[in-house]
Amino acid sequence: MKYLFVACATLLIIGCSSHNEHYYQIHPQALQDAIKSCPAKQPTPLSCEQLTSLAVAMNEIAYQLQTNPQAFGRKILALQQAMASQEAALKTKADPELKATLEKNKLLLEQYLAVVRWLESPES
Template sequence: MNKYLVIILIILGLVSCQFKKDESYYRSHPSELQNALKMCPNTQPDGLSCQQLEVIGRRMNSLAYQLQYNPQEFGNKILALQQVIANQQREIQSKKDNAELQDSLKRNQDDLAYYLAVVKWLESPES
């Protein structure tokens, strides 16, 4: 019995070690996104198609332009998104079965993640 348990744990460990690069990874690692886009026609990246990478790249570039063009307005958009998310979370707690509101919350959280990733990429001392 213990042998089977050890074998199962080893298999689970090996499976969990395989790292797939998804949208959130490329969003938070713009240099990796650029490298993947450069290699894209020749090599298929892990987890995402070249078309998906291009969509992420275009969105990051568009947001980067907005940040550089008007940083204050960009920051105001982030604050507004955070406020909308907080209101949606409060509303979801009172109404548990609202799938449309949960979808909207997820979209807003994804949008906020993009905005914050661009700020980290361009305004962080690390970049």
């Protein structure tokens, strides 16, 4: 019973928490909805200006996908290959700079795949 309460409380906290930049980067539809309601309902912790600049960046990614899907797919594959080699290098030697680059690439890959899901899924 105690575990059920903890699980429900955690879900409630997560569900009611405000969305940050990373959330909107991997949920383009939520970003679009937040911008539509932005003047009337100021989202927190991001301002309308921050949401707009984030939307511009996401639209650039979407434009790349729509103008040349094959090149965009190659870009995703190249990023995945780079990440695999970075992970292999990190297993042999700890390098904080390489680890930071790997984290940056993971976020970029998440953004790319989120845009693909958003634009290419049957529900969109």
